[in-house]
Each structure stands twice: as structure tokens, then as C-alpha cells.
Amino acid sequence: MATAEDSRTGGKRDAGHTPGWLDRIRATPAGRLTLRIVIGVIGTALVVAGLIMVPFPGPGWLVVFAGLAVLATEFSWASRLLEFAKARVRAATDWLKRQNWFVRIVAGALTLLCAAAIVWVSVRLTLGVDLIQEAGELLS
Structure with missing residues (x-):
């Protein structure tokens, strides 16, 4: 190379x-x-x-x-x-x-939360769909 x-x-x-x-x-x-x-x-x-x-x-x-x-x-x-x-x-x-398991779990959860927030905002801004509202309607 x-x-x-x-x-x-x-x-x-x-x-x-x-x-x-x-x-x-x-x-x-x-x-x-x-x-x-x-x-x-x-x-x-x-x-x-x-x-x-x-x-x-x-x-x-x-x-x-x-x-x-x-x-x-x-x-x-x-x-x-x-x-x-x-x-x-x-x-x-x-x-x-x-780090201990607690710190690893918190770091993973924060990463997942950030990714979910980014997806929610992206879908809401581009498609005009509120995924949380849609999920709530599906569950009720």
C-alpha cells in the first residue's frame, strides 16, 4: 500500500x-x-x-x-x-x-438515549411525524 x-x-x-x-x-x-x-x-x-x-x-x-x-x-x-x-x-x-458495570450501563444508556432523541427529532422535522405520539396512540 x-x-x-x-x-x-x-x-x-x-x-x-x-x-x-x-x-x-x-x-x-x-x-x-x-x-x-x-x-x-x-x-x-x-x-x-x-x-x-x-x-x-x-x-x-x-x-x-x-x-x-x-x-x-x-x-x-x-x-x-x-x-x-x-x-x-x-x-x-x-x-x-x-469502569465498573454501573458506569458502563449509564454510558450505554446515555448513548442510546442520544441516538433515540436524534432519530425522533429527525423524523419529526423531515416527515412531520411525532413517533412518541404515534406510539402512544398505538398502545392505547
């Missing part, structure tokens, strides 16, 4: 390396620039789409991290940002693992 370092060094690798299609693209200045632009556009689109999805239940943060991983193949700043974000997520996960 090509890295940001490879792009900055013009794709130069050790003598035993068989050039792949990315190396052939990077062999020319126009190819390097075109590849960086394409990777930049795709990675940025993924990050923006992921950030839009973050408030909703689903893979928002996963898409943001995927976009950063795409950007990290060509840009060293994205590689550093991705490592920083992964370290923060790892630290938060490790902290939660060290």
Missing part, C-alpha cells in the same frame, strides 16, 4: 520492489498531482459525508475514519490526524473498560 511518504519521495522504493499501478502513476509529475487531487477529493468527500452522518445512528465516525485513511495515503497531515484520533478513541475505550 502506498503511503504519504512514498508520494513525497516520488515513489522511490528499494530495488526488490515491483512497481504497482500507483507507482506507475506517481512516476510522472502530472500523475503525482492528479493522484493527489483524486485522493484529496475522495477522502474529503468521505470525511464530510461522515461528519454529516455523525449525529444519526449509523456509521458516521467509521466513514470519517475511512476518509482520513484515504487522505493519509497521500498527505502526511492526515496520517498524523488519523493516528491522533485513533489514540483518543483507544484511550476512551480503555477508560470505559476500566
Whole structure:
């Protein structure tokens, strides 16, 4: 897999390396620039789409991290940002693992409550349907 370092060094690798299609693209200045632009556009689109999805239940943060991983193949700043974000997520996960069952349950319940509130607000604003009212009518 090509890295940001490879792009900055013009794709130069050790003598035993068989050039792949990315190396052939990077062999020319126009190819390097075109590849960086394409990777930049795709990675940025993924990050923006992921950030839009973050408030909703689903893979928002996963898409943001995927976009950063795409950007990290060509840009060293994205590689550093991705490592920083992964370290923060790892630290938060490790902290939660060290907590007792009560704290874990509260954290899970708060996460579920936030997701439910986001879904309720989204459905109400986009479709004009109050899910709580509809559920109440169904139960009565």
C-alpha cells in the first residue's frame, strides 16, 4: 500500500520492489498531482459525508475514519490526524473498560438515549411525524 511518504519521495522504493499501478502513476509529475487531487477529493468527500452522518445512528465516525485513511495515503497531515484520533478513541475505550458495570450501563444508556432523541427529532422535522405520539396512540 502506498503511503504519504512514498508520494513525497516520488515513489522511490528499494530495488526488490515491483512497481504497482500507483507507482506507475506517481512516476510522472502530472500523475503525482492528479493522484493527489483524486485522493484529496475522495477522502474529503468521505470525511464530510461522515461528519454529516455523525449525529444519526449509523456509521458516521467509521466513514470519517475511512476518509482520513484515504487522505493519509497521500498527505502526511492526515496520517498524523488519523493516528491522533485513533489514540483518543483507544484511550476512551480503555477508560470505559476500566469502569465498573454501573458506569458502563449509564454510558450505554446515555448513548442510546442520544441516538433515540436524534432519530425522533429527525423524523419529526423531515416527515412531520411525532413517533412518541404515534406510539402512544398505538398502545392505547
